[in-house]
Amino acid sequence: MQVRVIRGTKQIGGCVTEITSSKKTKILIDYGENLDNDDVLEIDGLTKGNKSYDAVFITHSHGDHIGCINHILDDIPVYVEPISKRIYEITAKFTHKNIRKDTLDMEFEKSIQVKDIKVTAYLADHSAYNAAMLLIEADGKKVLHTGDFRGHGTKGDLLDKMIQKIGTVDLIVTEGTVLSRTDGTGKEIICQTEKELTKKATEIFKKYDQVFILQSGTNIDRITSFYESAVSSGKNFIEDLFTTSIVFSLDNLKIPNPETFNKVYTWIPLYYEDKIEFKEYVDPLEKYCSMYSYSNNKYAMLVKSSMISSIELLHNKNHITNACLIYSMWAGYQEDAKTKKFLEDIKKYNIKDIIYLHTSGHADYKTLKKLNKLKAKKVITIHTVDGNKLKEILDNVYIVNDNEGVNVI
Numbered sequence: 001m002q003v004r005v006i007r008g009t010k011q012i013g014g015c016v017t018e019i020t021s022s023k024k025t026k027i028l029i030d031y032g033e034n035l036d037n038d039d040v041l042e043i044d045g046l047t048k049g050n051k052s053y054d055a056v057f058i059t060h061s062h063g064d065h066i067g068c069i070n071h072i073l074d075d076i077p078v079y080v081e082p083i084s085k086r087i088y089e090i091t092a093k094f095t096h097k098n099i100r101k102d103t104l105d106m107e108f109e110k111s112i113q114v115k116d117i118k119v120t121a122y123l124a125d126h127s128a129y130n131a132a133m134l135l136i137e138a139d140g141k142k143v144l145h146t147g148d149f150r151g152h153g154t155k156g157d158l159l160d161k162m163i164q165k166i167g168t169v170d171l172i173v174t175e176g177t178v179l180s181r182t183d184g185t186g187k188e189i190i191c192q193t194e195k196e197l198t199k200k201a202t203e204i205f206k207k208y209d210q211v212f213i214l215q216s217g218t219n220i221d222r223i224t225s226f227y228e229s230a231v232s233s234g235k236n237f238i239e240d241l242f243t244t245s246i247v248f249s250l251d252n253l254k255i256p257n258p259e260t261f262n263k264v265y266t267w268i269p270l271y272y273e274d275k276i277e278f279k280e281y282v283d284p285l286e287k288y289c290s291m292y293s294y295s296n297n298k299y300a301m302l303v304k305s306s307m308i309s310s311i312e313l314l315h316n317k318n319h320i321t322n323a324c325l326i327y328s329m330w331a332g333y334q335e336d337a338k339t340k341k342f343l344e345d346i347k348k349y350n351i352k353d354i355i356y357l358h359t360s361g362h363a364d365y366k367t368l369k370k371l372n373k374l375k376a377k378k379v380i381t382i383h384t385v386d387g388n389k390l391k392e393i394l395d396n397v398y399i400v401n402d403n404e405g406v407n408v409i
């Protein structure tokens, strides 16, 4: 078996990994967007020319992993976990992107055989719901592709469980997002847990009557964290249209949603009200919009940078009296022009305090170290700008460049 990272050994996001068996069966793992531009990576036999890939497997619903699958040739099967597929479709709708309709379902721990390659997905803890790690088996060898993962979220114990199940592997392709980030002290990075974040959020929620939250609508753990803080500080919890659509697409309505949770409401920004293409999202949720959600002036509300007119409306009706905004995303996104403008504009509407409260969706040093238990003979880093640092954490790190083939031994 051979592993070739086509893109991603020196960048965060947009990683594409190819695995080829000795019988020349070829699969690809992830096919998404670069984080900083929309360029589509053209690949012979994948996006153009004669088909040379037998299947593509997608680890999770983040755009940098799934965002370009509409460019893959129609006759190449693309496997996606069904809830991740739904999240991808909703996200594409709200960001006006084209989707690939035709995909095949990938279920957790049910192996998929592509000629002589066997692929098994394991549920991973990540800021995207139902993210997968993939175990690839061929030629009597095992490769683990971690996708994006972490150990400090609400499903933090999944990594240990998976390691117990799969025992050892021959090669690991791991994400290394946090390797280049520093905490300012030069120490190794240990991320605060979602639980610790919830505690801090609750303290903040107690100080303000209205809490606006800027976070990713697909970061499901975070929605739960802020819901808990809202309820324990006596507030209603208002989700924007996009977020409500996402939580309704998840299994069993276990995540805070206006149907099965108390004190949860939805907010439909005016922009969507009369848009015919959003009717399928707006109509079923209208019954969950209520003036009651904000009329007592004690509420927490998930917002998007496109929702400044919603904030203006609440301000004009005197429903912003003692408010803050919690910024709960990677700090780097603040440089995005739209976000920057939003953070500036909200000050006009009586939201004076902007508080940064976030924890990463990616594995910290402590979690990465656990991969040593798999006793891999080679470890390759992707989704990073400083793969060399992994040598301080893991055994047998093998530094490669994009497009360099590595034999699995």
Ligand SMILES: [Zn+2]
Pocket: 013, 014, 062, 064, 065, 148, 383
């Ligand atoms: Zn990613």
Ligand SMILES: [Zn+2]
Pocket: 060, 062, 126, 128, 148, 361
């Ligand atoms: Zn991700």
